[in-house]
Amino acid sequence: MTVQLDKQSKVITGNAAAAYAAMLCRPDVVAAYPITPQSEVVEQLARFHANGVLDCEYVPVEGENSAQNVVCGASMAGGRTFTATSSYGLVYMYDALFNTAGYRAPVVMVNVNREPPGIHAVCSGQQDMISTRDTGWVQLIAESCQEILDTVIQGFRLAEDHDIQLPVMINYDGYYLSYLAESVEIPAIEDVDKYLEVLKSQPQRPRLIPGQSIGCGSHGMGMGYVELRRRHMDAMERVKAKVDDIDASFAESFGRSYGGQVETYRAEDADIVLVTSGSVTGTARTVVDARREAGLKVGLVKLRLFRPFPVQQLSEALKGKKAIGVLDRSIGFGWNCGPIFMETKALASQIGIVPMLSFIDGLANMDITKEHIDTMIDAIYDASQGKDYQETTWLP
Amino acid sequence: MTMKEIRFHGRGGQGAVTAAKMVASAGAEEGMYVASFPMYGFERRGMPVVAFTRLDDKPIHEKTQIYTPDCLMIIDPSLLNLKGVFDGFKAGGVLILNSSRPLEKAPSENLEKSGVVDATGIALDEIGRDIPNTCLIGAMAATTGWFSLDAVKNCLSEYLGGEVLEKNIRSATRGYQEAEVQTWGS
Numbered sequence: 001m002t003v004q005l006d007k008q009s010k011v012i013t014g015n016a017a018a019a020y021a022a023m024l025c026r027p028d029v030v031a032a033y034p035i036t037p038q039s040e041v042v043e044q045l046a047r048f049h050a051n052g053v054l055d056c057e058y059v060p061v062e063g064e065n066s067a068q069n070v071v072c073g074a075s076m077a078g079g080r081t082f083t084a085t086s087s088y089g090l091v092y093m094y095d096a097l098f099n100t101a102g103y104r105a106p107v108v109m110v111n112v113n114r115e116p117p118g119i120h121a122v123c124s125g126q127q128d129m130i131s132t133r134d135t136g137w138v139q140l141i142a143e144s145c146q147e148i149l150d151t152v153i154q155g156f157r158l159a160e161d162h163d164i165q166l167p168v169m170i171n172y173d174g175y176y177l178s179y180l181a182e183s184v185e186i187p188a189i190e191d192v193d194k195y196l197e198v199l200k201s202q203p204q205r206p207r208l209i210p211g212q213s214i215g216c217g218s219h220g221m222g223m224g225y226v227e228l229r230r231r232h233m234d235a236m237e238r239v240k241a242k243v244d245d246i247d248a249s250f251a252e253s254f255g256r257s258y259g260g261q262v263e264t265y266r267a268e269d270a271d272i273v274l275v276t277s278g279s280v281t282g283t284a285r286t287v288v289d290a291r292r293e294a295g296l297k298v299g300l301v302k303l304r305l306f307r308p309f310p311v312q313q314l315s316e317a318l319k320g321k322k323a324i325g326v327l328d329r330s331i332g333f334g335w336n337c338g339p340i341f342m343e344t345k346a347l348a349s350q351i352g353i354v355p356m357l358s359f360i361d362g363l364a365n366m367d368i369t370k371e372h373i374d375t376m377i378d379a380i381y382d383a384s385q386g387k388d389y390q391e392t393t394w395l396p
Numbered sequence: 397m398t399m400k401e402i403r404f405h406g407r408g409g410q411g412a413v414t415a416a417k418m419v420a421s422a423g424a425e426e427g428m429y430v431a432s433f434p435m436y437g438f439e440r441r442g443m444p445v446v447a448f449t450r451l452d453d454k455p456i457h458e459k460t461q462i463y464t465p466d467c468l469m470i471i472d473p474s475l476l477n478l479k480g481v482f483d484g485f486k487a488g489g490v491l492i493l494n495s496s497r498p499l500e501k502a503p504s505e506n507l508e509k510s511g512v513v514d515a516t517g518i519a520l521d522e523i524g525r526d527i528p529n530t531c532l533i534g535a536m537a538a539t540t541g542w543f544s545l546d547a548v549k550n551c552l553s554e555y556l557g558g559e560v561l562e563k564n565i566r567s568a569t570r571g572y573q574e575a576e577v578q579t580w581g582s
Contacts, residue, residue: 011417011424011432011551013417179413180433181417181420181432181433182420182432183424183429283457283458286457286458369461369463370460
């Protein structure tokens with residue numbers, strides 16, 4: 001593939017969009033291991049590196065655990081770093097995820113959502129992302145190929161921000177987005193440089209320098225540990241407003257924005273809403289349009305930020321609705337519902353008690369069709385009319 | 397143009413996935429919004445593979461598989477009789493078929509137009525390998541008129557280079573010229 005660094009529009013996959021974005025951000029170190037459905041990201045980055053377009057230290061590691069440790073270390077030394085994984089790979093770096101976050105190393109990683117081990121499914125599903133929600137990483141979810149590219153660029157700006165200094169994981173659905181080819185606007189590299197330039201004017205973050213003493217990953221027992229955990233949590237809280245700011249300044253630079261933490265679609269005057277994330281949001285938009293046409297006041301709320309959970313923004317979007325549905329592409333053991341539903345339900349003290357319905361759909365590549373979305377909207381509507389409803393519904 | 401949904405049926409190794417992407421690129425060359433993706437589990441040579449492409453004047457938001465295709469491209473003739481290939485085929489539908497023999501009867505009552513070409517023969521002649529996909533894209537341009545042969549030629553350079561590109565351009569051009577386009581009564 002020929003590579004130009006000028007602004008261009010190209011029909012590329014979600015995986016290629018992720019690789020282009022990473023390249024445009026000029027990482028110092030890339031270390032990654034291929035895994036279906038993410039392999040194309042690694043292949044494309046290796047090609048950029050081999051062609052001289054990507055001037056970085058490219059480390060062909062022997063597995064994902066090493067990949068994460070390499071980028072964590074390189075990030076601690078002050079470098080800009082990128083990696084990519086999926087499913088088994090993500091859980092193979094589980095211990096390293098905690099380290100990277102605990103060291104406050106601003107690694108940027110894409111995770112191509114795929115079902116994790118247990119039942120061998122080389123298929124889409126968000127369970128891998130869900131299973132790492134408490135590792136201390138920021139987790140964002142993209143809907144389209146363009147949003148993947150733009151969110152990776154935003155991800156570097158977020159991770160390395162002096163007020164944040166946290167690793168960022170950008171998630172997108174395997175198959176439905178990783179292999180989806182769409183026209184994507186690839187910005188000029190100078191414009192990406194400009195967008196990231198603000199980071200250079202911030203105070204330098206602490207880094208490992210040979211000969212200089214610095215404590216990291218050392219024993220933090222008792223109060224030392226507590227203090228660092230508290231600071232980590234505070235930084236995570238700051239991420240929320242920062243995601244909105246960074247998205248707004250992205251719009252100024254590139255003319256595209258995604259609503260920050262959450263995007264509302266025809267939800268302001270809606271009686272009932274469906275909460276979605278990832279690729280299915282696009283399908284849901286078309287169904288909401290059709291139902292609006294037929295006179296039903298239904299809206300859509302797209303969750304873009306999953307960690308930290310956008311408590312305030314989501315509450316505001318859901319307040320005053322007569323019934324709410326939440327679509328999950330994974331399951332939450334113990335609560336007999338979807339994980340994003342579980343977290344949304346915890347907003348009840350802010351939004352009031354209204355019928356809330358959990359829909360589990362799209363596991364293992366099962367297609368979330370327009371008919372499925374219609375079924376969900378019908379169930380939410382019936383619940384809003386006072387009819388009995390079942391809390392958790394599995395589709396198909 | 398209202399949205400056109402195209403479903404590709406091939407076998408692993410024949411280039412169905414790439415064909416679907418190339419058609420998207422050809423559409424983009426014509427200024428259309430496009431979206432294309434394949435659906436398969438484990439990648440294996442010879443397994444039936446399905447891929448999807450949408451073309452539209454308006455932005456395309458749906459991310460679902462295609463259930464009611466306006467057009468089917470059947471890359472492997474042995475798939476013509478496979479159960480499910482014509483599922484959801486829209487009335488007024490178009491079929492692009494790789495076959496060395498003309499279509500004697502309509503394989504679906506919804507078929508309105510077919511474009512049949514011996515893409516395997518042409519690919520063996522021009523490319524020297526049984527990669528019939530680019531020839532069939534040429535046939536699709538001729539049969540549907542949704543994009544031009546020039547758009548096909550231009551988009552191929554995104555995927556191929558050098559001598560292989562030249563061979564595939566010849567294969568696509570022959571597909572365009574030699575497709576047996578037939579209209580079926582309804």
